[in-house]
Amino acid sequence: MEISIWNRHFETMPREPMRTLQSERLREVVERVYFNVPYYRAKMQEKGVGPEHIQSVDDLQKLPFTTKQDLRDNYPFGLFALPMSEIIRLHASSGTTGRPTVVGYSRRDIAVWSEVMARTLTAAGVTNKDFIQIAYGYGLFTGGLGLHYGGEKVGASVIPISGGNTRKQLQLMNDFGSTVLACTPSYASYLAEAIDESDISREDLKLRVGIFGAEPWTDNMRREIEKKLKIKAFDIYGLSEIIGPGVSFDCEYQNGLHINEDHFIPEIIDPETLEPLPEGELGELVFTTVTKEGLPIIRYRTRDLTRLHYDTCRCGRTLVRMDKCTGRSDDMLIIRGVNLFPSQIESVLLEMDETTPHYLLVVDRINNLDTLELHVEVEDRFYQDKISELQNLGKKIKNQIESTIGLSVNVKLVEPKTIERSEGKAKRVIDKRKLK
Amino acid sequence: MIIEQLSVFLENRSGRLHEVFEILGKAKINVSACSMADTSEFGILRLIPSEPVKAREILKENLFSVNVSEVISFAAPNSPGALSRALKILADAGIGIEYLYGFSPGDKSFIVLRPDDAKRAVDEFQKHEMELISASDLYKF
The missing domain is CATH 3.30.2130.10 (VC0802-like)
Incomplete structure (x- = not known):
């Protein structure tokens, strides 16, 4: 059987022409950021690098890294390489102390995004005969709209239902005959159980493919979801700083995620020494976007740990493959698809008079949904005799945190001085999910 | 008191x-x-x-x-309606009660009560000749 590939030219391009293409595009993007983004120019000058030093992908290492902090420091639009009149879309992710990370897309960027998502969906066997139910959140989060544009590009019938509202999800899945479900893997598990408990029979559903990502999941979880939902589950990887979903994708062999490297050049570095690592070694994934116009990004440190494999896949694609990310080189948590840094919680606690910065986050996965519990000590005078006041205080902390991080949290007030103090790095997180 | x-x-x-x-x-x-x-x-x-x-x-x-x-404590006869009469005094005076606890070991019931205004609650009870228990009676071995 013929394997369907959306863009055979680029997806099966031999390594040498791919390197030539990447080198050409790299030269262009370095020139664009050098002349259009003062921040990049300053950083390059600091390293003594100019566009003339970048001739091929071998010169990548001469360029400075970009981090999330750089994006924050240039909030909101400081790193954009185009005037705002050319930017047709903005997305943002939640950030520490209320400063989100903002990304901007030109018309062509949206076209590139649609293209890489079309490749992603095609690799999962999605065609114009499919009904794709997009249960990723729509809005500032890139998940919903990324899948949406890719779905339209391949000509599928897109159902933009967005996240949540499980009853409606099941109803439309049944009534519209959805064949493809796109959401986080944990929500997929949750839906599988909801189907079991509903009066809908799995036999009546036409579901056959799942497009799951935005949070870490294991191969065991994949097998379990595939069994429970009776579908084939495909992993997708992406981050808004690079483009959103569509950075890399599973093919039918589920043998690592193919990176759309004609657009995003990956490197693996040692997160301590920042030196590049040889093929096949575990390290931090770094991307340089070579076609993005609105927010081109040079050597972006994703903090995700993975390996790269350059051999040709059985599907025929030559696009380099990355393993499922095995962890992070920082303390970021991904909870229900939302990125969370413990420091975000800390800054909320520091802003409130009632709370102390002594806290512990307990993350778990219960009935396939991530749960977040905050244990926090409050200032001595707020340990009241009145239960209602203590409960109100708990609610107040809960509301403050939820409005900042966009995730629901259970707040548990604990006795003073019971959270472990440590002289070194304090232990702020207990993650009980078994993701490794 | x-x-x-x-x-x-x-x-x-x-x-x-x-x-x-x-x-x-x-x-x-x-x-x-x-x-x-x-x-x-x-x-x-x-x-x-x-x-x-x-x-x-x-x-x-x-x-x-x-x-x-600040709480107050009082004794009342261990008989039906006695607590009701005591609480009515506070209710009539518009004094709210956060909580109370108590028990009746014999002829009398003993109640500890947290009113929203302890001083006024004491005044009202004294006015109605309720048997208030003083702190010194409670701070005892």
Whole structure:
């Protein structure tokens, strides 16, 4: 059987022409950021690098890294390489102390995004005969709209239902005959159980493919979801700083995620020494976007740990493959698809008079949904005799945190001085999910 | 007539309540009355110790969070309707009640009560010749 590939030219391009293409595009993007983004120019000058030093992908290492902090420091639009009149879309992710990370897309960027998502969906066997139910959140989060544009590009019938509202999800899945479900893997598990408990029979559903990502999941979880939902589950990887979903994708062999490297050049570095690592070694994934116009990004440190494999896949694609990310080189948590840094919680606690910065986050996965519990000590005078006041205080902390991080949290007030103090790095997180 | 009551914040953890009484016992502090209010997340132990100042200090030294509140205590006949009559006095005066606890060992019932205004509650009870229990009667071994 013929394997369907959306863009055979680029997806099966031999390594040498791919390197030539990447080198050409790299030269262009370095020139664009050098002349259009003062921040990049300053950083390059600091390293003594100019566009003339970048001739091929071998010169990548001469360029400075970009981090999330750089994006924050240039909030909101400081790193954009185009005037705002050319930017047709903005997305943002939640950030520490209320400063989100903002990304901007030109018309062509949206076209590139649609293209890489079309490749992603095609690799999962999605065609114009499919009904794709997009249960990723729509809005500032890139998940919903990324899948949406890719779905339209391949000509599928897109159902933009967005996240949540499980009853409606099941109803439309049944009534519209959805064949493809796109959401986080944990929500997929949750839906599988909801189907079991509903009066809908799995036999009546036409579901056959799942497009799951935005949070870490294991191969065991994949097998379990595939069994429970009776579908084939495909992993997708992406981050808004690079483009959103569509950075890399599973093919039918589920043998690592193919990176759309004609657009995003990956490197693996040692997160301590920042030196590049040889093929096949575990390290931090770094991307340089070579076609993005609105927010081109040079050597972006994703903090995700993975390996790269350059051999040709059985599907025929030559696009380099990355393993499922095995962890992070920082303390970021991904909870229900939302990125969370413990420091975000800390800054909320520091802003409130009632709370102390002594806290512990307990993350778990219960009935396939991530749960977040905050244990926090409050200032001595707020340990009241009145239960209602203590409960109100708990609610107040809960509301403050939820409005900042966009995730629901259970707040548990604990006795003073019971959270472990440590002289070194304090232990702020207990993650009980078994993701490794 | 106003009595100082200590409220101790406790997590729902087995053995925690015992620790409080062990600490007080070792310090030779007696507890004349106590009650435990619980929620799904935490509990508040309310107690009237023989030496409130010392008890508070000792518990604080042991890293408990302790809050002092003003309560009143009274005795009423151990008979149907007696508590109702007492509470009506407060209700008629528009004084709210946060909580109360009590028991009846014999002819009399003993009640500890936290009104929203302890001073006015004492005045109202005295006006109606209720049998108030003084702090010195409670701060006893």
